[in-house]
Amino acid sequence: MxxxxxxxxxxxxxxxxxxxxxxxxxxxxxxxxxxxxxxxxxxxxxxxxxxxxxxxxxxxxxxxxxxxxxxDLKPFPYLEDVLKLADKNVIMTHKEREDVTAILAYHKLDDYFAEMVAGDDGYLRKPHPASYEFLHQKHRIDLVVGDREIDILPAKLLGIKTCLFQNKTPGANYYLNDYSEFTRVVK
Structure with missing residues (x-):
């Protein structure tokens, strides 16, 4: 996946x-x-x-x-376990690339990600789908995980399954409160 x-x-x-x-x-x-x-x-x-x-x-x-x-910024519990389950992980964030790269490296999670589209890469902000289209064409995305509705809207436009994390806004395919539930919820 x-x-x-x-x-x-x-x-x-x-x-x-x-x-x-x-x-x-x-x-x-x-x-x-x-x-x-x-x-x-x-x-x-x-x-x-x-x-x-x-x-x-x-x-x-x-x-x-x-x-x-x-x-000072901590990954959510069980995140690394979920990252290990994926065939490929990519990131789409509004955060600057340099900041994300430093945080991932500090927490030794950088090797889990094949690619990132960051806020300073020139794409329009979410919910515009351009960055998702780019990543989907290149990596054939099966699932988008986000914590806000704007994270899943572009995926829905592209027909990609979605998962909202710690958010019950209607419209996602899956909902998670904790990553320990990932394998049970997202099959």
Missing amino acids: NILWDFDGTLFNTYPAYTAIVKEAIGDTNITDKEIFAQLKISFTDAFQYFQLTEEQIKTIRKKARSLKPK
């Missing part, structure tokens, strides 16, 4: 760090982590609009997110 993975919130549990960064930038103590997290799970753009952030706040958030150290 050839799997296309999203990165943030799917391979690595990055949202707690991103939530803290956005909360600090907003500066409003009445806004909860849960509220910020819910907006980030839709998309960063949605969160920026929802909280009516200024360009300066957005710039600060992006700078702080890029300054996170690989040791």
Whole structure:
């Protein structure tokens, strides 16, 4: 099975760090982590609009997110076991290539991935399907795993099976709360 993975919130549990960064930038103590997290799970753009952030706040958030150290970002439990099951793994992420490469190398997961399309590769952002089309044509993707609806929409357009991780939004073929369930859920 050839799997296309999203990165943030799917391979690595990055949202707690991103939530803290956005909360600090907003500066409003009445806004909860849960509220910020819910907006980030839709998309960063949605969160920026929802909280009516200024360009300066957005710039600060992006700078702080890029300054996170690989040791501070952890892969989800059982992820490596799932990566081993695939014939081929590829990544499509909005995150910059340099950052993803450093995080994967630090956690010794880089050898599990045949290819990556990153945010600085020039493709239109999800849910536009161009990056998925490229990876699908090259690697014949069987399954797309993501944590947000925008991660699965391009796959659905291409007729590829989808799996939402820690998200129950309707429309996916499979749902996982934990990667220990992978072989049971995705057969």
